[in-house]
Amino acid sequence: MRLWVYILRRILLLLPVVIGVASVTFVLVSSLPIAVRLTAEYGSPNPHDPWIYKPTQPCPPPHGAQQCYNPTYYRYLNRSGFGLPIPDQWARYMVNVFTFHWGYVSNYSSVAGTYPGTGGEPVTLVLSWFLPYTLELVALAMIILLAIAIPVGRIAAARRNQPADHAARALSFTGFAVPTYLLGSLLITLAVIAIGTASGFFAHSPWCPLGEDTWDEVTGSWPNTLCFAGDQAPSWLTGGFISHPTGFPTVDAFVNGAPWLGIDSLARLILPALVIAFAHLGLILRYVRNSSLEVMNLDYVRTARAEGVRERVVVNRHVGKNSMTLTVTVLAVSFATFFGWLPVAESLFNLNGVGLMVALSAQTPIDFAVLTGATLILIFMVVIANVLADVIVAYLDPRVRLGETMLA
Numbered sequence: 015m016r017l018w019v020y021i022l023r024r025i026l027l028l029l030p031v032v033i034g035v036a037s038v039t040f041v042l043v044s045s046l047p048i049a050v051r052l053t054a055e056y057g058s059p060n061p062h063d064p065w066i067y068k069p070t071q072p073c074p075p076p077h078g079a080q081q082c083y084n085p086t087y088y089r090y091l092n093r094s095g096f097g098l099p100i101p102d103q104w105a106r107y108m109v110n111v112f113t114f115h116w117g118y119v120s121n122y123s124s125v126a127g128t129y130p131g132t133g134g135e136p137v138t139l140v141l142s143w144f145l146p147y148t149l150e151l152v153a154l155a156m157i158i159l160l161a162i163a164i165p166v167g168r169i170a171a172a173r174r175n176q177p178a179d180h181a182a183r184a185l186s187f188t189g190f191a192v193p194t195y196l197l198g199s200l201l202i203t204l205a206v207i208a209i210g211t212a213s214g215f216f217a218h219s220p221w222c223p224l225g226e227d228t229w230d231e232v233t234g235s236w237p238n239t240l241c242f243a244g245d246q247a248p249s250w251l252t253g254g255f256i257s258h259p260t261g262f263p264t265v266d267a268f269v270n271g272a273p274w275l276g277i278d279s280l281a282r283l284i285l286p287a288l289v290i291a292f293a294h295l296g297l298i299l300r301y302v303r304n305s306s307l308e309v310m311n312l313d314y315v316r317t318a319r320a321e322g323v324r325e326r327v328v329v330n331r332h333v334g335k336n337s338m339t340l341t342v343t344v345l346a347v348s349f350a351t352f353f354g355w356l357p358v359a360e361s362l363f364n365l366n367g368v369g370l371m372v373a374l375s376a377q378t379p380i381d382f383a384v385l386t387g388a389t390l391i392l393i394f395m396v397v398i399a400n401v402l403a404d405v406i407v408a409y410l411d412p413r414v415r416l417g418e419t420m421l422a
Contacts, residue, residue, distance in 0.1 A: 054383035057118035117383030124374040137387035146261040148367035159291035167302025189296030198362040346403030
């Protein structure tokens with residue numbers, strides 16, 4: 015089977031997977047009270063009309079404390095379809111999922127309080143502002159993870175039961191044992207102390223000549239506004255978090271002629287990327303080591319060694335590619351937990367991103383529209399990552415395309 019045919023098949027298989035996972039979110043959303051679902055669908059009610067999402071409302075005088083029929087509530091109920099049979103509700107929900115109609119940000123949620131101007135906006139629009147931040151963080155974390163796990167795992171396999179192997183095993187166990195939030199807190203503290211000791215706890219840099227507090231230098235997606243001329247963020251950074259023209263903050267800084275600001279934005283991602291990468295380092299490192307050991311025992315590797323090929327060439331050229339198929343598969347399976355650590359990392363380092371949206375929307379009062387939308391975004395990213403992993407495995411091992419059994 016040609017590679018492009020295999021890719022097309024995997025893409026077509028995306029649809030039932032997404033429908034299945036979205037159906038799970040539908041079951042969870044359907045268990046919410048109707049008033050909460052209406053708030054997520056149409057936004058927060060007007061403070062002057064708090065009964066808008068309730069089936070009854072106080073009767074006008076002279077009826078006193080009696081409750082009367084609320085026609086506004088039933089008008090919204092019929093428009094949303096929440097009063098329809100469950101199969102019809104599921105069909106409408108799927109249409110909304112695939113047309114990206116995910117409701118509106120509550121005016122009274124922590125999201126709207128933290129980021130003024132987001133209240134009442136469509137959830138998909140707000141998430142599109144923060145998704146590029148998360149993608150940059152995930153990409154850097156993946157680069158760091160693979161840059162450490164692959165060479166260390168191969169070295170441990172090549173030097174089995176030697177000090178290098180024992181050190182790699184200790185590093186692997188440490189990655190399993192250290193909690194992400196603890197590692198993030200320690201890195202923030204160490205960075206603040208290191209920078210503060212060198213700068214007197216008020217850091218001056220090429221992009222911030224006036225200086226800023228070392229805590230602000232370590233956390234946040236951008237420098238303090240005191241670093242900008244006139245205490246105002248650049249014109250291409252709307253609201254302090256929406257960057258133009260691409261939406262990717264680091265890229266936009268370079269595009270708009272602010273290279274130092276781009277370097278600062280990238281530097282702020284290093285520590286949280288380390289935290290996310292370290293949480294998965296133990297698993298990926300062990301799989302790289304074990305799969306490399308298995309490939310090293312195959313006939314063609316022993317033949318290469320018998321012919322006098324240098325060990326470095328054997329490990330990097332003959333073992334490298336053929337040992338990566340299982341590692342890529344495991345990496346794709348663990349991608350869900352990879353995104354699961356985003357709320358922790360982005361909250362700790364106060365980074366703009368979808369993970370921070372999840373953390374803020376979960377605070378009281380809960381914004382179910384943002385919470386559900388962010389969950390759907392992460393679902394889409396995990397599914398796409400798994401398809402990419404399948405394509406990479408098919409490229410590394412053509413037998414996968416032919417339906418043959420892959421060496422494990």
